[in-house]
Amino acid sequence: MKAVRYYGKERVQIDDIPEPQLKPGTIKIHPAFTGLCGSDLHLYYDGPESGGINPNKPHPISGETLPVVFGHEFSGTVEAIADDVDTDIKVGDNVVVEPLMVCGECAACKSGNYNVCPKMGFIGINGRGGGMSEHIVVESRWVHAIGDLPLDQAALIEPFSVAYHAVRRTGVKAGQTAVVGGAGPIGLLVAQALKAKGVKVIVSELADIRKKAALDTGVADIVVDPSKEDLAERVHKETNGVGADVAFDASGVGVVVHQLLASLKPEGKLEIVAIHAKPLTINVSEELTGGEKSMEASLGYANDHEDVIKLIHDEHIDLSKFITDKIKAENIVKDGLEELHNNPAQHVKILVQL
Incomplete structure (x- = not known):
């Protein structure tokens, strides 16, 4: 079968590889759409270590190393189900995959917090196939039916789950106010999750295209350009001097974290969703303790x-x-990875079809 495989820094190609076979406890899927995300960009431009891949050592769960099939944000259609799988999902159903591999034995896994399993890896990054292939076989626990949701939209369920998880952890409620720092893909989806809960959303963003996206998609009530006005002052003005109940850092930029902390009300909470490539210094007494x-x-x-x-x-x-x-797999570098790298502010999500 055809598959896009990742070989290392700035090396991806379409290969002919053996088709995966159904095993006990698994479901076979024909992938439809796969989203490109920041993790894919880091792998391509910064090398395998940036994505937690040791090119010289097999992953502790998958047992694989490079090359690996690419793509972890994907939707598809069920082709076959192992006889021992107890599920309401049927052949022909459209599904998405929670693209994880975990040990199932550690304290985190046993408590249900398997996302922080110390051996955790990603399908489409650390092995076990990926969305950019003609077929993939996945453990049944990771497969979720999507009903009549279109398959292209369903490819965004994985990043939307990242956003939803962050929102859920804060306990934010309808009628409260939230500030989202950064209107990239995750920031916009955080804002969408907040709007669905009935929260007033203020988005902070510099790029004109992303500011427009936040407004045009309807996920932001207010968009603030922090280079032109003080974010904390605007937030306090919009909340009658109180401040925001919660804030979300979806930028990964230190200065944004400080702006968000200043925007919070006393006893407010900041949720870090972004990955920070550089260490961050916080004045605990002034930025946290003073307002609890x-x-x-x-x-x-x-x-x-x-x-x-x-x-x-x-x-x-x-x-x-x-x-x-939406692009074809043969154009993944030029129209996908390079486009996102060179023009990130012009895109939310690019989908790849094999």
Whole structure:
């Protein structure tokens, strides 16, 4: 079968590889659409170590090293189900995959927080196939039916689950106010999750195209350009001098974290969703203790996909507004990876079809 495989820094290619076979406890899927994300960009431009791949040592769960099939944000159609799988999913159903591999034995896995399993890896990054292939076989626990949701929109359920997980952790409620720092793909999806909960959303963003996207998609009530006005002052003005209940860092930039902390009300909470490439210094006494503010971080998702799928159906959320292009796998470098690298502000999500 055909598959896009990742070989290392700035090396991807389409190969003919053996078709995976159905095993006990698994479901075979024909992938439809695969989203490109920041992890893919880091792998391509910064090398395998940036994505947690040791090119000289097999992954502890998959047993694989490079090359690996690319793509972890994907949707598809069920082709076959192993006889021992107890599921309501049927052959022909459209599904998404929670693209994880975990040990199932550590304290995190046993408590249900498998997203922080110390051996955790990603299908489509650390082995076990990927979305950019004609077929993939996945453990049944990771496969989720999507009903009549279009397959292109369904490819965004994985990043939406990242956003939803972060929002869920804060406990934010309808009628409260949230500030989202950064209107990239995750920032916009965080804002979408907040809007679906009835939260007032203020988005902070510098890029004109992303500011427009936040407004045009309807996920932001207010968009602030922090280079032109003081974010904290605007947030306090919009909240009658109180400040925001919660804030989300979806930028990965230190200065944004400080702006968000200043925007919070006393006892407000900042959730770090972005990955920070550089260490961050916080003045604990002034930025946290003085207002009894709290700061925490979220990683991926755990037991969120089913809730996200239900939310999309219940709230009639249109994820197509976040899809900025669909490309063929043979053009993944020029029209996908290079485009996102060179023009990141012009895109939310690019989907790849084999």
